[in-house]
Amino acid sequence: MIKSSSFSLHGNLWANKDKLFSNLKLNIKFNKWTIIIGQSGAGKSTLLKIIANLNIPDTFTNNIYKNTNIDLSFSWMAQNDLLLPWLNVIENVTLGQKLRREKINLNKANILLEKVGLINVANHLPSTLSGGMRQRVALARTLMEDNDIILMDEPFSALDTITRSKIQKLTWSLLKDKTVIMVTHEPLEALLLSDNLYYIHNKKLKPIKLPKTKPLRKINSENVLYCHEYILKLLKKSYTL
Numbered sequence: 001m002i003k004s005s006s007f008s009l010h011g012n013l014w015a016n017k018d019k020l021f022s023n024l025k026l027n028i029k030f031n032k033w034t035i036i037i038g039q040s041g042a043g044k045s046t047l048l049k050i051i052a053n054l055n056i057p058d059t060f061t062n063n064i065y066k067n068t069n070i071d072l073s074f075s076w077m078a079q080n081d082l083l084l085p086w087l088n089v090i091e092n093v094t095l096g097q098k099l100r101r102e103k104i105n106l107n108k109a110n111i112l113l114e115k116v117g118l119i120n121v122a123n124h125l126p127s128t129l130s131g132g133m134r135q136r137v138a139l140a141r142t143l144m145e146d147n148d149i150i151l152m153d154e155p156f157s158a159l160d161t162i163t164r165s166k167i168q169k170l171t172w173s174l175l176k177d178k179t180v181i182m183v184t185h186e187p188l189e190a191l192l193l194s195d196n197l198y199y200i201h202n203k204k205l206k207p208i209k210l211p212k213t214k215p216l217r218k219i220n221s222e223n224v225l226y227c228h229e230y231i232l233k234l235l236k237k238s239y240t241l
Contacts, residue, residue, distance in 0.1 A: 005030060009051065013043065020046070022203040033180045033215065035190045037231070038200030044183035048151045051181060052076065073147035079154040081138040083126040089113065090122040093141045112140040115174060132163035139171055150175060152182035156189065168192060172216055187231040188219050199234055208234075
């Protein structure tokens with residue numbers, strides 16, 4: 001049980017001799033969605049790996065620290081679904097338990113597949129599924145692990161517009177009470193889903209004040225459109241530096 005309401009990161013990160021993040025400050029609130037927006041190559045994915053204590057290339061020098069002694073567990077949801085092609089849907093969902101040699105909880109797996117609308121294809125191979133269906137399998141696999149923090153690395157960017165909208169809303173509905181840290185380059189996606197929003201500018205993370213409405217926001221509302229225009233200006237400024 002996590003008793004703290006948040007944890008934070010601070011420090012610097014170098015790629016070779018170039019500073020990627022300078023005096024980074026990031027506050028993560030538990031049971032909220034924190035989203036980081038920035039251009040490709042800005043270090044978003046690397047930052048997620050640092051948060052999860054994953055190995056990063058030797059070309060990086062990491063002096064970023066967490067201000068918590070809590071032993072946190074992490075799940076990772078990537079742009080690619082990373083399904084194993086020789087396993088069927090339910091085998092992919094329960095893969096973590098199998099690798100840990102735990103008893104497979106088929107009841108939980110079936111409940112999750114029901115929630116993501118895939119119970120009828122539980123025995124199908126990934127090659128028979130659409131991109132949106134595959135990403136829903138990845139979502140069920142993420143929920144199967146029930147870890148403290150879910151890290152999401154551009155999880156919807158490979159989907160077409162209509163499918164992306166549906167999967168965004170489904171994902172938020174199933175993870176709305178979880179601690180999610182997500183990176184994206186899509187301002188509207190960030191505005192739709194975030195409780196707390198940061199953007200990468202001049203090698204720093206800076207917070208963005210969000211509309212007072214809660215996720216899922218109406219993206220055609222005046223306040224959201226105004227904030228969207230503001231974010232676009234910020235990103236354009238960061239691209240031209």
